[in-house]
Amino acid sequence: MDNKKIRFVLVETSSGGNIGAAARAMKTMGLSDLALVNPCEFRTYECYSRASGAAELLDDALVCDSLEVAIADCSLVIGTSARLRTLSWPQIEPHEFEQSFSAAGADAKIAVVFGRERSGLTNSELALCSQLVVIPSVEGFSSLNIAAAVQVLAYEVRRISLRAGAQPVSAPEKTPPGELPAVHEELEHMYKHLESTMVNTGYLDPDNPRMMMPRFRRLFNRAGMNRSEVQLIRGLLASLQKAANRIKAGS
Amino acid sequence: MDNKKIRFVLVETSSGGNIGAAARAMKTMGLSDLALVNPCEFRTYECYSRASGAAELLDDALVCDSLEVAIADCSLVIGTSARLRTLSWPQIEPHEFEQSFSAAGADAKIAVVFGRERSGLTNSELALCSQLVVIPSVEGFSSLNIAAAVQVLAYEVRRISLRAGAQPVSAPEKTPPGELPAVHEELEHMYKHLESTMVNTGYLDPDNPRMMMPRFRRLFNRAGMNRSEVQLIRGLLASLQKAANRIKAGS
Structure with a gap:
C-alpha cells in the first residue's frame, strides 16, 4: 500500500502540543499527509517540541476551514469515534482497516478523520464519513488522547504496509475510469441533486426532513459508489x- | 485474560507529562498496574493533567529504585526496544503478545518494560528481559514517544482480552425491525417499481435498456439494504x- 494515499485529518484540535504529538506519531509509522481543519494556533514551541523530528509534517500540513475541503479528493472517509452512536453506522475496528482499504480500490485516496479533544465529530461531520473506526477502549474510560489515537491507527496502517510489502508485488489491475471510486465532491453534488429533487416532488419536507438525507447517505456510503453509478443516479x-419542470410549466 | 496480571514498568522516565499520558493510555485499555523505576518528580500538575481521569494509577503506582524490584513477582518480562540490537534477543511484534502470554501460562504475572525517553534500556536491564517487543516503526524515525508506545502495547493487550472474552457474554441486542435485512421479494418489488418509474420519466427506454437495471441491482446489492431503506426508496x-401522473393528467 502506498502510504501517500492516506491522509489524517484533525478537526478543530485545540492544543498545539497534541498536533505536534500527532505529527510525530504519524511519522514513526511512515505517514506524512496531515490536514488540519480550523486548528488552534499551532506553530508554537510546545507543538514543535512534541513533534520531535517531525516538523516537516507541520510545515507541509494542509490547513483549511472545513472538513469538506480537507477530504474533497478522498473517496473513502473514515471517522473516528469513541462510542457507538444511535444511528447505526458501519463500524470497524482498527485491525479491520485492511478490508476497508482494499474495498475502496488501489487508487483510492483515503482520509481518517479525528474530532475535537472534548466533543469529537459533530453529526454533520460524521455524515461525511462512510465508516467509523472505533478503538476498542474500556467502557467508562473510553477517551484516548488524540495523539494516542493517531498513534494506534497509524500503527495499524503501518502493519498493512508491512504485510503488503511482504508479498510479491504485482502490477495492480487497471481500473476502468467509470469504475473508479467517486470522490467526495462528486458524491456531495449527487446528494444536493437528490435533495433538491425530493423537495421538488414533495417527498422531502424541508421543515420536517425526518433524517431522510442521512439515511440515503448511509445507504450509498455503505455501497461505496463508483463514478458511473453516480452518473446513473444523477x-x-x-x-x-x-x-x-413540465408539471410546473403545465400548471 | 486477567488484565491485573499485566504490569507496565517505566524505567527512569524523565518527564512527568509522559508518565501522566502513559497512565491515561493504560487506563483506556483496562490496565491499572503501573510501576515506576527511579522516576522524575512526577506528582506534578502537568502529570495529573495529562493523566486526565487516570489519577488513581499514579496514586497507586509502585515506585521503586531498581528494575529488579519492579519485576520481582513477574515470571515473564518483556522489554521494549525501538531497534534491533546486535545481540540477538528473542524478538516479537506487539500483535504476537498473545503467543508469549499463553506460553507463560495462565497464572503468570507479566511485566512489559519501557526504557528512558532518550536512551531506552541499558544492556543490564535488557538482560533481565526474556523477550523484546519491537513496535514496527519506520527506519530513520523509529522513536515513538513513550506514552504513545504504551498506548500501542496496551491496545494489543486489550485486543487479547477482547478475543478471550469474545464468547457469548450476553444476549445480542435485538435488531429493530426496520434494520432487518430486506428479503428477496421486497427487493424485487422495489426493482420493479424503480423500472416502471424510470420508463415513465423516459430515463429508461425499454427498447434500449443499456444495462441500467443490472447496474442499479449491483449498487444496491453491494450496500445490502435493510427494510426501512427499501421503504425509503419506494x-x-x-x-x-x-x-x-399529474403530467399525464395535465397533458
Missing part, C-alpha cells in the same frame, strides 16, 4: 427534474 | 410516480 434525478 | 419512487 441521470435519473435529471429526468425526474425535467418531469417536475 | 416512498421516493411513489412521489415521482405521482408527479408523472
Whole structure:
C-alpha cells in the first residue's frame, strides 16, 4: 500500500502540543499527509517540541476551514469515534482497516478523520464519513488522547504496509475510469441533486426532513459508489427534474 | 485474560507529562498496574493533567529504585526496544503478545518494560528481559514517544482480552425491525417499481435498456439494504410516480 494515499485529518484540535504529538506519531509509522481543519494556533514551541523530528509534517500540513475541503479528493472517509452512536453506522475496528482499504480500490485516496479533544465529530461531520473506526477502549474510560489515537491507527496502517510489502508485488489491475471510486465532491453534488429533487416532488419536507438525507447517505456510503453509478443516479434525478419542470410549466 | 496480571514498568522516565499520558493510555485499555523505576518528580500538575481521569494509577503506582524490584513477582518480562540490537534477543511484534502470554501460562504475572525517553534500556536491564517487543516503526524515525508506545502495547493487550472474552457474554441486542435485512421479494418489488418509474420519466427506454437495471441491482446489492431503506426508496419512487401522473393528467 502506498502510504501517500492516506491522509489524517484533525478537526478543530485545540492544543498545539497534541498536533505536534500527532505529527510525530504519524511519522514513526511512515505517514506524512496531515490536514488540519480550523486548528488552534499551532506553530508554537510546545507543538514543535512534541513533534520531535517531525516538523516537516507541520510545515507541509494542509490547513483549511472545513472538513469538506480537507477530504474533497478522498473517496473513502473514515471517522473516528469513541462510542457507538444511535444511528447505526458501519463500524470497524482498527485491525479491520485492511478490508476497508482494499474495498475502496488501489487508487483510492483515503482520509481518517479525528474530532475535537472534548466533543469529537459533530453529526454533520460524521455524515461525511462512510465508516467509523472505533478503538476498542474500556467502557467508562473510553477517551484516548488524540495523539494516542493517531498513534494506534497509524500503527495499524503501518502493519498493512508491512504485510503488503511482504508479498510479491504485482502490477495492480487497471481500473476502468467509470469504475473508479467517486470522490467526495462528486458524491456531495449527487446528494444536493437528490435533495433538491425530493423537495421538488414533495417527498422531502424541508421543515420536517425526518433524517431522510442521512439515511440515503448511509445507504450509498455503505455501497461505496463508483463514478458511473453516480452518473446513473444523477441521470435519473435529471429526468425526474425535467418531469417536475413540465408539471410546473403545465400548471 | 486477567488484565491485573499485566504490569507496565517505566524505567527512569524523565518527564512527568509522559508518565501522566502513559497512565491515561493504560487506563483506556483496562490496565491499572503501573510501576515506576527511579522516576522524575512526577506528582506534578502537568502529570495529573495529562493523566486526565487516570489519577488513581499514579496514586497507586509502585515506585521503586531498581528494575529488579519492579519485576520481582513477574515470571515473564518483556522489554521494549525501538531497534534491533546486535545481540540477538528473542524478538516479537506487539500483535504476537498473545503467543508469549499463553506460553507463560495462565497464572503468570507479566511485566512489559519501557526504557528512558532518550536512551531506552541499558544492556543490564535488557538482560533481565526474556523477550523484546519491537513496535514496527519506520527506519530513520523509529522513536515513538513513550506514552504513545504504551498506548500501542496496551491496545494489543486489550485486543487479547477482547478475543478471550469474545464468547457469548450476553444476549445480542435485538435488531429493530426496520434494520432487518430486506428479503428477496421486497427487493424485487422495489426493482420493479424503480423500472416502471424510470420508463415513465423516459430515463429508461425499454427498447434500449443499456444495462441500467443490472447496474442499479449491483449498487444496491453491494450496500445490502435493510427494510426501512427499501421503504425509503419506494416512498421516493411513489412521489415521482405521482408527479408523472399529474403530467399525464395535465397533458
